[in-house]
Amino acid sequence: RKEVEQDPGPFNVPEGATVAFNCTYSNSASQSFFWYRQDCRKEPKLLMSVYSSGNEDGRFTAQLNRASQYISLLIRDSKLSDSATYLCAVNGGAQKLVFGQGTRLTINP
Amino acid sequence: NAGVTQTPKFQVLKTGQSMTLQCAQDMNHEYMSWYRQDPGMGLRLIHYSVGAGITDQGEVPNGYNVSRSTTEDFPLRLLSAAPSQTSVYFCASSYSPGKPSPLHFGNGTRLTVT
Numbered sequence: 001r002k003e004v005e006q007d008p009g010p011f012n013v014p015e016g017a018t019v020a021f022n023c024t025y026s027n028s029a030s031q032s033f034f035w036y037r038q039d040c041r042k043e044p045k046l047l048m049s050v051y052s053s054g055n056e057d058g059r060f061t062a063q064l065n066r067a068s069q070y071i072s073l074l075i076r077d078s079k080l081s082d083s084a085t086y087l088c089a090v091n092g093g094a095q096k097l098v099f100g101q102g103t104r105l106t107i108n109p
Numbered sequence: 110n111a112g113v114t115q116t117p118k119f120q121v122l123k124t125g126q127s128m129t130l131q132c133a134q135d136m137n138h139e140y141m142s143w144y145r146q147d148p149g150m151g152l153r154l155i156h157y158s159v160g161a162g163i164t165d166q167g168e169v170p171n172g173y174n175v176s177r178s179t180t181e182d183f184p185l186r187l188l189s190a191a192p193s194q195t196s197v198y199f200c201a202s203s204y205s206p207g208k209p210s211p212l213h214f215g216n217g218t219r220l221t222v223t
Binding site for chain 1: 142149150205
């Protein structure tokens with residue numbers, strides 16, 4: 001089993017829709033969780049950290065479920081500019097960040 | 110405001126050649142790492158360093174060497190390039206005061222080995 005797993009998609013949703021991704025992790029001792037956004041042929045950029053209590057940044061909401069060992073990302077009122085690949089990252093021990101393979105999202109007009 | 114700088118941006122090598130991918134950061138980050146990204150595989154950790162003089166292996170270290178003589182620089186060396194090393198390589202750094210912090214990535218190096 002991979003340390004961090006994501007559904008690769010692609011997800012194709014209409015503009016204005018709400019879309020959610022999950023990311024499961026296998027190391028129950030993991031303490032740090034992040035969502036990154038990667039545009040085509042660019043480097044990943046931090047979208048948001050994921051806190052135990054859940055956190056929101058505008059249209060984006062991230063949640064952590066320790067019991068089931070997954071994190072989620074919800075995007076509300078999606079925009080064309082949200083089209084990208086979304087990567088989750090979880091610490092795999094010893095200060096290493098392990099990434100999922102990414103979920104490709106396309107927002108259609 | 111340079112952040113993480115990688116050079117070169119593109120490189121083509123023949124099988125068996127060696128080369129060094131350069132990575133420098135000006136944020137005084139302790140933690141630096143190298144990832145490779147292949148289609149459908151996500152980002153895989155090659156090597157990482159938690160400070161000058163300290164390096165460790167990641168998930169896919171074979172065929173790569175690193176050193177960390179200064180806080181700023183973390184070069185990745187390919188000793189004898191193989192077609193399987195064709196990939197996009199990202200260097201990343203973070204402050205990392207004892208636990209993983211968000212990574213800042215360089216622009217990447219696209220390497221093709223023929």
